[in-house]
Amino acid sequence: MPYCVYIILCMDGSFYTGYTKDVTERARLHANGRGARYTKMHPPKKVAYVEQFTSRSEAMRREKAIKKLSHRQKADLVGSQKSTDC
Numbered sequence: 001m002p003y004c005v006y007i008i009l010c011m012d013g014s015f016y017t018g019y020t021k022d023v024t025e026r027a028r029l030h031a032n033g034r035g036a037r038y039t040k041m042h043p044p045k046k047v048a049y050v051e052q053f054t055s056r057s058e059a060m061r062r063e064k065a066i067k068k069l070s071h072r073q074k075a076d077l078v079g080s081q082k083s084t085d086c
Contacts, residue, residue: 003059004086005066007049007078010042015074017066019059023050023086048078052086 001021008016008030016038020026029035030044053059066074 002052002054002086003056005051005053005059005062006047006086007066007074008039008044009046009048009078010039011045012042014042015048015071015078016042016044017063017074019056019063023047049081050086 003019003021004023005017005019006023006026008018008027010016016030016036018026018036026035027044027047030039033040035044051062053062066077069077
């Protein structure tokens, strides 16, 4: 099963980035307040971006790189979303 890096758009317009093997289940946890401390304080609106990787280490590297981006750069990345199943 592949690993995925995802970006969640929060209700306040901020972004949360993470990685998982199951984006649907992880999004459900975030929506129920059990996904991450950040999404407890900034309720999620939707999964706005997903990238698929073959290894956990690749996904972790990409997650770290995305977290270093500015809000504008993350918004541009979300706007460039290609259809990816994960």
